[in-house]
Amino acid sequence: MEWxxxxxxxxxxxxxxxxxxxxxxAPQPGREALAPEPPPPADAGGGGGGARTRxxxxxxxxxxxxxxxxxxxxxALGLALYLLALRALxxxxxxxxxxxxxxxxPGDFDARQARDYLEHITSIGPRTTGSPENExxxxxxxxxxxxxxxxxxxxxxRISVDVQRPTGSFSIDFLGxxxxxxxxxxxxxxxxxxxxxxxxxVLANCHFxxxxxxxxxxxxxxxxxxxxxxxxxLSTSSEALRHAVIFLFNGAEENVLQAxxxxxxxHPWASLIRAFINLEAAGVGGKELVFQTGPENPWLVQAYVSxxxxxxxxxxxxxxxxxxxxxxxxxxxxxxxxxxxxxxxLAFIENGYIYHTKYDTADRILTDSIQRAGDNILAxxxxxxxxxxxxxxxxxxHGNMVFFDVLGLFVIAYPSRVGSIINYMVVxxxxxxxxxxxxxxxxxxxxxxxxxxxxxxxxxVSWFTSLxxxxxxxxxxxxxxxxxxxxxxxxxxxxxxxxxxTAKIILIHTLAxxxxxxxxxxxxxxxxxxxxxxxxxxxxxxxxxxxGLCSAFIxxxxxxxxxxxxxxxRKDFKQHGAQGKFIALYLSGMFVPYLYALYLIWAVFxxxxxxxxxxxxxxxxxxxxxxxxxxxxxxxxxxxxxxxxLARSTKRTMLSLTLVCVVTFLxxxxxxxxxxxxxxxSPKPKRVFLQHMxxxxxxxDGNVVKRDSGIWINGFDYTGMSHITPHIPEINxxxxxxxxxxxxxxxxxxxxPVHFLIRKNWYLPAPEVSPGNPAHFRLVSKEQTPWDxxxxxxxxxxxxxxxxxxxxxxxxxxxxxxxxxxxxxxxxGGDYFVFYSHGLQASAWRFWIExxxxxxxxxxxxxxxxxxxxxxxxxxxxxxxxxxxxKFPDWTFPSAWVxxxxxxxx
Numbered sequence: 034m035e036w037x038x039x040x041x042x043x044x045x046x047x048x049x050x051x052x053x054x055x056x057x058x059a060p061q062p063g064r065e066a067l068a069p070e071p072p073p074p075a076d077a078g079g080g081g082g083g084a085r086t087r088x089x090x091x092x093x094x095x096x097x098x099x100x101x102x103x104x105x106x107x108x109a110l111g112l113a114l115y116l117l118a119l120r121a122l123x124x125x126x127x128x129x130x131x132x133x134x135x136x137x138x139p140g141d142f143d144a145r146q147a148r149d150y151l152e153h154i155t156s157i158g159p160r161t162t163g164s165p166e167n168e169x170x171x172x173x174x175x176x177x178x179x180x181x182x183x184x185x186x187x188x189x190x191r192i193s194v195d196v197q198r199p200t201g202s203f204s205i206d207f208l209g210x211x212x213x214x215x216x217x218x219x220x221x222x223x224x225x226x227x228x229x230x231x232x233x234x235v236l237a238n239c240h241f242x243x244x245x246x247x248x249x250x251x252x253x254x255x256x257x258x259x260x261x262x263x264x265x266x267l268s269t270s271s272e273a274l275r276h277a278v279i280f281l282f283n284g285a286e287e288n289v290l291q292a293x294x295x296x297x298x299x300h301p302w303a304s305l306i307r308a309f310i311n312l313e314a315a316g317v318g319g320k321e322l323v324f325q326t327g328p329e330n331p332w333l334v335q336a337y338v339s340x341x342x343x344x345x346x347x348x349x350x351x352x353x354x355x356x357x358x359x360x361x362x363x364x365x366x367x368x369x370x371x372x373x374x375x376x377x378x379l380a381f382i383e384n385g386y387i388y389h390t391k392y393d394t395a396d397r398i399l400t401d402s403i404q405r406a407g408d409n410i411l412a413x414x415x416x417x418x419x420x421x422x423x424x425x426x427x428x429x430x431h432g433n434m435v436f437f438d439v440l441g442l443f444v445i446a447y448p449s450r451v452g453s454i455i456n457y458m459v460v461x462x463x464x465x466x467x468x469x470x471x472x473x474x475x476x477x478x479x480x481x482x483x484x485x486x487x488x489x490x491x492x493x494v495s496w497f498t499s500l501x502x503x504x505x506x507x508x509x510x511x512x513x514x515x516x517x518x519x520x521x522x523x524x525x526x527x528x529x530x531x532x533x534x535t536a537k538i539i540l541i542h543t544l545a546x547x548x549x550x551x552x553x554x555x556x557x558x559x560x561x562x563x564x565x566x567x568x569x570x571x572x573x574x575x576x577x578x579x580x581g582l583c584s585a586f587i588x589x590x591x592x593x594x595x596x597x598x599x600x601x602x603r604k605d606f607k608q609h610g611a612q613g614k615f616i617a618l619y620l621s622g623m624f625v626p627y628l629y630a631l632y633l634i635w636a637v638f639x640x641x642x643x644x645x646x647x648x649x650x651x652x653x654x655x656x657x658x659x660x661x662x663x664x665x666x667x668x669x670x671x672x673x674x675x676x677x678x679l680a681r682s683t684k685r686t687m688l689s690l691t692l693v694c695v696v697t698f699l700x701x702x703x704x705x706x707x708x709x710x711x712x713x714x715s716p717k718p719k720r721v722f723l724q725h726m727x728x729x730x731x732x733x734d735g736n737v738v739k740r741d742s743g744i745w746i747n748g749f750d751y752t753g754m755s756h757i758t759p760h761i762p763e764i765n766x767x768x769x770x771x772x773x774x775x776x777x778x779x780x781x782x783x784x785x786p787v788h789f790l791i792r793k794n795w796y797l798p799a800p801e802v803s804p805g806n807p808a809h810f811r812l813v814s815k816e817q818t819p820w821d822x823x824x825x826x827x828x829x830x831x832x833x834x835x836x837x838x839x840x841x842x843x844x845x846x847x848x849x850x851x852x853x854x855x856x857x858x859x860x861x862g863g864d865y866f867v868f869y870s871h872g873l874q875a876s877a878w879r880f881w882i883e884x885x886x887x888x889x890x891x892x893x894x895x896x897x898x899x900x901x902x903x904x905x906x907x908x909x910x911x912x913x914x915x916x917x918x919x920k921f922p923d924w925t926f927p928s929a930w931v932x933x934x935x936x937x938x939x
Contacts (some may be wrong), residue, residue, distance in 0.1 A: 102555060102681035103611040109686045112673055115620050119628050123635055126440035130320065130401040131343060131408070140270055142262055142407035144400045150178065150258035151403070154241065155248045155395045162242050162285040163833020164905035168219050168873045171241050172196065175221050175282055178261055186268035193224040195302075198872060199295025203371065204853035207289065207362045209861030211786050212853045214880070215291040217872035219284035224302055225268055226277035233424045234277035234302065235417040236309035236374070237263070237410065238293060238364055240286030245904040246928045250395045251381055252388060255403060256312035257282050263411045267418075274418045277305060286364060288834075288870045289785070293364035297372035307426045308333060308417060309376035310410065313363045315640065317393060318402040319383030320441065321409065322636075324350035325365050330375035331434040332422050334446050337377060338436070340416035343405040344444040348436050348583040349633060359644065360790075375426065377413070379406075382636070385643030386717040390926040435583045440632065449583050456578040459589045463571045463596055467564060481561070487549070488558075488565050492674065495541035499534045500663045506533055507659035510701060516655050516751045517708035518701045520646050521717045523638070525706050528697040530659040534666040536690035542677045543687070550678070556610055558678035566671040567595055587633070591626045595672055598622025611679040623672055634665050646708075647720050647749045649790030654751050708752065709924040719756065720749040721921065723929035724902075725914040726782055727801045730773075733893045733938045742802065744917055745770065745781060746795040753793050761920045763797060770796040775896065777838035777864040782900030782934040784836060786866040797917070802931050804908045806832050808901030810935060818883065822848055823894065825939060826881040833872070834902040839865035841895050844888035851880045898936040 153174060154160075160167035176194065183192045197220040204212045221241075224234070239256035243249025260280050267278060279302055283292035297303050308330075312321075323346035326334050337346065353359065365378040381402070387393050417423055436446035447455075471482050506529065510516065519526035542562075550558055570591040577585035602618045609615065641661065645654035677683055700706065710717040723744055730739040746764060748754055758765050773780030778788050808831030816824050829835065840863075841847050847857045852867060860866040869878060886894050903909045909930040921927045 103616075103676065103679045105680045105682045105685055108676050108680045109689075111616065111620075112676065116627070116631070116669070119624075119631050120635075122628065123440070123631050126442075126632075127320065127635070129441065130399065131405045140266060142266055142404065142411045144262075144404035144407060146265070147255075147258045147262040147403050147407055148395070148400060150261045151250065151255050151395045151398070154254040154258065155250045159246055159248060159905070160241060160243045161245050161833070161904045162218055162288050162291075162870050163872055165873070166905065167242050167284055172219055172221055172284070175241065175257070175261075179221075179223055179264070182261070182265045182268055185265070187271060189228060189271065189273050190268050191226055191228050191230075192268060193226075195222045195224075195300075196220070197222055197296065197300055199292075199299045201291075201295050201298060202852045203294050203298075204856075204858040205289065205362075205366070206858075207366075208360070208786050209789060210858050211860050211866040211868060212858055213289055213291055213294075213868045214852055214878070215285060215288065215295065215870050216875040216878065218288070218292055218295060218870065219872055220292050220296050220300070221282040221284070222296065222300065222302065223264060223280040223282075224277055225264060225274070225280070227274050231275070231277040232305065233307050234279045234305040235414060235423060236279045236281060236306045236368070236376075237312070237414060238281045238283065238309060238368075239312045240283045240292065240364070242284050242287050242292075244287050244389050244928075245909075245930060247389055247391060247393050248395075250393050250398055251317040252314040252393060253286065253312065254395075255381075255398055255406075256314070259312065259403065259407045259410055262407055263414060266411055267415065272415075272419075274415075276307075276418045276420070276423055278414055278418050279306065283364070284872075285870065289868060290362065290364055290367045291870060293367040294371055297368055297374070303372065306372070306374050307423045309368050309374055310413060311363055311365045311368070311376060311378045312406075312410065313365075313378065313380040315361060315380050315388060316382045316385040316643070317387055318398045319381055320345040320402070321379045321406045322347065322350060322382050323377055323379050323436075324354050324382075325363075325376075325378035326351060326436070327375055327433060328369060329430045329433055330426060331432055331446075331448055332426070332429045333375055333377055334434040334436050336416050336420065336422075337413055338444045338446050340409075340412040341444070342408040342412055343441065344409075344438045345441050346436055346438050346444055347633075347636070348434065349587065350636065352582060352584050359640070360648065375430070379409075381406075382640055384715075385640065386646065386715075388643065390716075390718055390720065392716050392718065392926070433583055435586050437586065437629075440628075449581070452583060452586055452589075453578055456574055456585050456589050459593045459596075460571055460575055460578075463567055463592050466596060466599075467568060467571075470564065484550070484553070484561050485564060485568075488545075488561050489568065491541060491545045491549075492562070492565050492569070495538045496663075496667045498541060499537040499666065500660065502537045503530045503533050503659040503663045504656060506530065506698065507653065507655040510698075511653045511655050511751070513702060514752070514755050515701050515704065516653065517646065518706040519658065520642070520654075520708040521710045522706050523642060525697060525701065526658055526662060528693050529701060530662040531666060532690045532694040532697070534663045535670065536687050536694060538666065538670055538674070539677055539683050539687050539690070542674060543683045546678055555679050556606065559606075559611065559675040562675040562678055563595070563599065563672065566674060567592060567599075569671065570595075587629070590629060591668075591671075594622060594625050611676075626672075627669070630668060637661065637665075645750075646717070648751075649749065649787065650751055650753060650793040651790055652751065707756075707924075709756070711923040716924075718924055718926040719752075721757070721925055721927045722747040722749065722784075723914060723918060723927050724782060724932050725799060725802050725911045725929070726900075726932045726934055727803075728780065728782075728934040728936075730776070730780070730936045731938065735937075741798075743799045744797045744914060746797060747791050748793070749791065754795060757921070757925070760922050761917070764795055768795050768797050770794045776936055777840035777896060777898055778860075778862070778866070780898070780934070780936065782836065782902070782932045783838075783866070784834070784900075784902055785868065786860040789861045799911075799913045802911055802933065804832070804901075804903050804931055804933070806903070806908060808832065808835060808899060808933055808935070810899045810937070812937075812939065813879065815939070822883050822885045824881055824883045825895070826879065827897075829869075829878045829899060831899075831901040832903045832908065833870055834904055835869040835878075836900045836902070837867040837869060838898045838900075839867075839882065839895060840897075841884065842890060842892060844886065844890050845894040846885045846887070847895070848883050848885045850882040857882075893938045896936065896938050898934060900932055900934045903931045 157170045198217045200216045202214040240253045285292035368374045433449040435452040438444045574588035709719045727742040732738045810829045813826040
């Protein structure tokens, strides 16, 4: 009763404004120390409501409380060591690629044999579609190895081999939307089936082609090597298969998924396929991540969970990838959209810095990485090829799965509908806990509800100002030309943006503690801000679950485990405050959410940091990375905010964080951290595309109105040529390329429609080029249709890769064409983009477009242009291009080729 009376008195004192105006508002000696409190009544519940109103008094009360607060040094050091220990545990799990056991047993995957395949394929060199290296040498090697495997195979199995050379066309919404046309490209297809045949099959897919000027070891020669070895093991096995396994070695994936489209839409074996596994790469080595499954078909996830020896899978990666924020795509899309087949998409994700560069060599892929990929693919294919579900897989197409691995040891998977039930049960428990405090009589809870919502506002303000602070720093760093300082030294971003975000959060809460909550008990505030963090994660859980996102399980973890921790530590906290036992129990209870958060944070930065070095000139990478780091800081700080209120002081922590941030900021501004590296062990090159081109512009009458030549230069990151100019002075701002406003895609020979990502480019004058296999383009016919449109038929011949661009004039529309499904698809910006490729032998490319003319104009109805890209052989080179390429410093990767561009008006 006495305790309650004191509580009410202090509340009146606080409401009366004494803390604002009276002498008691002045900070008292020892104000940050906890004063002894009488024990709360038995019915105080989880909040310890009366503790909220324990007034810090001057003199004796303060001195009696001295020493009972949490030591700042111990708290800061303890939390830092806790996070570092969890990060070390994550790193340990990532480095453990395979568990050592008995090796070399019959029927086991042999990584040494797969490595031998890999080294032979990469020794051929870059393998662009249409080149002899891709169409002849690699195909010959694959057929040779498949023949040897067939000779060794068991009599239980039958192997059939087919070399498919499909022609086709399709439209895709990747990169803003464009249309693809392919002619006589190559697929090597192998069917392994029981001796008496099979009616159903599972597909394994890889691609043996590579981008220009890259040996393509990880993307995707290693996957084809793994598939060859899996084929060998399965074919020599004494276990009979129930279903066929089709191995597709496709030769035109880098041409934006053309070969897989040719297979799934045209090959006679495609009708047998009930599921697929696609092997891809977004990095070099490490663990292969399952980052897409389905659509729906939860039985496929269960198959992976049951069979994979070294699981590594995340539905979070699936939902992030399918959101479109990662500028990449795989054959998974083709099988899903054009074949209506469910599947599993796997990819290596580590060290994406050298993806699609000359550094993507076989020696950089660890044998253990090959072993774990082979173990997993072999086990999953064997499981599916003997499955009872595969023949009737369409019956099991219902709902999605929540799935995630636990440090690579095992996978937890359950239907999304079960996940929703679990999530709402967790929400109910959290709401019950919080509601009990909110709804209790005021005489028991004091100002809890008011303090809770004020604290929520303070927390949101701290997060918002934290984000604004790091964005201001990031924008300033970008404006002074110091972007990507962290690209070669990732810790720089943590020291710059991470410390700034953390210091700002601590500052806002320290100010709130000193000037708003000055009369409140430290224990009480610790309770309030724990509850606020719980509430925020609970709201996030409800929002994600209501949107049907499987990733909501993360928020469920961040609600369930802290709530259990609260119940376990409540008694000790009431009795002893924030002492050693409480802290040990508290951090132990937070082990699971914080460990998994660091696990996901590693994956986020492993994927996004390299991508920011090739995301174009329009997206400031420092702004993106600073935002991600601020978000990670908010999440990691959520259940540690209460320590700010439990600690005696935060001055030293803020000072240390600010000092680190300021020193790092000054070093970044001074240029101390160079973004790129040519270090042999860990290169992080700057990517530059060089195209030596000759452009010819024709008018409506077919006359040449403009002709020029030069080397067109594109830097694939935000820094442009600022780091190149000191090494090559002729590449400077004076030769910035200017957009030809009347030409589609600004009159430049874009290989892919990425013009909206790379608006800064350079054009260095150079002599004309005259490749040995020049492009020829002509109008075959122009005819008026009965429905008052004009049909233009064109014919083109030239190198293996060409791009066709269309822009309709005012008063005209493109109504239909002979490409894709017949409906023209615009690219971002309103022009039309057609990507064309062919194999070694292809007939002339003939196609038509139909233009609806609403109003005739003197400038014509449509402008078309064709670019011819010479990506292989001697034709891709010129003396001027070689000379310029040799001037580039060793920390760059200049990918160069010759091209021509011709524009016509009709």
